[in-house]
Amino acid sequence: MLEALNAPQFSVDFLAAALSFPPVKDQRLLRRAVACLGPRLDAHPKLRRLLAGLLSGIKTRAAEYDKFVASSGQPAALDERGTDALREETAAAHPLHNLSREQFTSAWLLPPATVAAYRAVHCEYRDQWDDYLQTGMWAPGFPVTRPMPGFSGATTAFTDLPDCSHEMGKENSHTGGTVGVFCTRSHPKSLGVIVLSGSESQRVPLELVVQRFVMMPANIIYDFACATLKTALVRLPHLARVVCLKCDRFHWRANHTDCSACMCPDSYVFLDGVNTSSCEQRSALSRRQQHHLRQMKQDQFISFTVY
Numbered sequence: 001m002l003e004a005l006n007a008p009q010f011s012v013d014f015l016a017a018a019l020s021f022p023p024v025k026d027q028r029l030l031r032r033a034v035a036c037l038g039p040r041l042d043a044h045p046k047l048r049r050l051l052a053g054l055l056s057g058i059k060t061r062a063a064e065y066d067k068f069v070a071s072s073g074q075p076a077a078l079d080e081r082g083t084d085a086l087r088e089e090t091a092a093a094h095p096l097h098n099l100s101r102e103q104f105t106s107a108w109l110l111p112p113a114t115v116a117a118y119r120a121v122h123c124e125y126r127d128q129w130d131d132y133l134q135t136g137m138w139a140p141g142f143p144v145t146r147p148m149p150g151f152s153g154a155t156t157a158f159t160d161l162p163d164c165s166h167e168m169g170k171e172n173s174h175t176g177g178t179v180g181v182f183c184t185r186s187h188p189k190s191l192g193v194i195v196l197s198g199s200e201s202q203r204v205p206l207e208l209v210v211q212r213f214v215m216m217p218a219n220i221i222y223d224f225a226c227a228t229l230k231t232a233l234v235r236l237p238h239l240a241r242v243v244c245l246k247c248d249r250f251h252w253r254a255n256h257t258d259c260s261a262c263m264c265p266d267s268y269v270f271l272d273g274v275n276t277s278s279c280e281q282r283s284a285l286s287r288r289q290q291h292h293l294r295q296m297k298q299d300q301f302i303s304f305t306v307y
Contacts, residue, residue, distance in 0.1 A: 001034065002059070005041070005052040012042050026269045029261055069237040071102070083111050090147070091121040097150070104149040105238045113145040113214050122147065132193070133299055138306045139181065139192030142212035149210075178305045179204055180283050184221065188278035193305050195298075202227035206236060209243070219244045221276045223251035226263050248276035 004010075004018040015038060018024060024031055034041075034051070041048045078086065086107040090099055132138035177196050182188040192212075194204050205222045216239065222228055225245040232240035247256060247263045256263065265271040275281075286293065286305070293301060 001030075002052055002055055005048050005055070010042065010045070010048060012038060015041065027267075028269065029267050065233075065237070066241070069241050078106055078111070083107065087117075087121045090149075099149045101149075101235065101237060105236075108146045108149075109210070109236075109238050115143045115145055118145050118147075132195075132306060133302060136195035136302070137192065137208065137211075138194075138302075139208065139212055142192065142208075144211050145214055146211050148207055178302065180279050181205075181208060182278045182282050184275045184278050186275060188275065188282055190282065193302075195302055202231045204228075205245075206232055206239065210236065210239065216242050219246065219271075219274075221246055221248050221265070221274075221279075223248055223279075226256065226259050229263075246271065246276070248280070250277045250280055 001015075001018045001024060004015045007014060015034070019031055019035060037047065037051065041051065083106075086103065090103060090107050093099070179194045179196060181191040181194065183191060192208065194208060196204070202224055205220050205225075205228055209217060209220065220228070220243055222245065225247045229240060229245040232243075232245065245263075246265050246268075247259065249265055252259065252264045261267055265274065265276050289304075293304065296304065
């Protein structure tokens with residue numbers, strides 16, 4: 001695209017050819033914007049230079065973020081002994097000790113994660129049990145493979161709060177409730193249940209994926225994905241780089257009024273036909289029991305939801 005825009009002899013045909021490349025076709029927002037500007041780009045060189053500068057700036061920022069993700073105080077590639085030593089160090093740390101993102105990425109995210117490796121370091125669930133009444137997380141097919149890190153630096157509005165105000169500050173006199181985790185097939189399979197300690201949290205999907213997925217999923221669909229992405233960009237940059245976070249269609253259209261269209265699944269060709277509302281469809285079954293669910297204590301509520 002940049003080559004077409006910066007060509008000494010600009011050609012609409014050359015630009016059209018660039019728009020036909022598969023990576024560009026998948027980005028509907030970019031492709032439609034450039035296509036709409038096509039005639040003006042041909043008539044006004046200044047607009048062409050302005051658009052090229054914008055795309056170049058985005059490309060530069062992406063390269064800077066890649067450098068930020070790769071930056072580490074640890075060696076670029078730890079051998080098995082070095083990885084084991086770093087894991088032992090993180091396991092022996094005080095519970096309130098904050099790990100740097102570099103330490104956590106080098107020790108746990110990048111090397112292959114296994115249940116056996118986790119248990120060898122953490123002594124058979126020394127601090128993280130499979131008991132969902134203690135952990136608040138039930139995912140029988142995904143045992144714990146990594147610890148959930150505490151991060152250096154206090155939480156601030158700049159690093160953790162989203163620009164979109166979806167469900168923020170909503171008062172709720174009842175328990176925080178639970179979040180169901182499902183696949184996106186036409187008949188979605190339940191993968192697990194996560195208990196909310198309060199209001200809707202941007203950390204919920206990150207905690208499930210980081211702790212229990214051996215391989216990072218390609219996509220996470222979550223109705224508060226805008227906040228989740230902002231948290232991951234600072235706290236777990238490697239995860240933000242390899243996992244695509246998007247809102248589901250229902251919530252994005254309903255109440256993400258100040259959200260970027262890049263969070264909408266309809267902006268990407270590869271998400272066409274993906275059932276982004278599988279969680280809403282399966283969770284709708286709970287609506288039939290909502291009156292007596294509201295009268296339950298937390299333990300009974302969790303047990304009933306898991307059942």
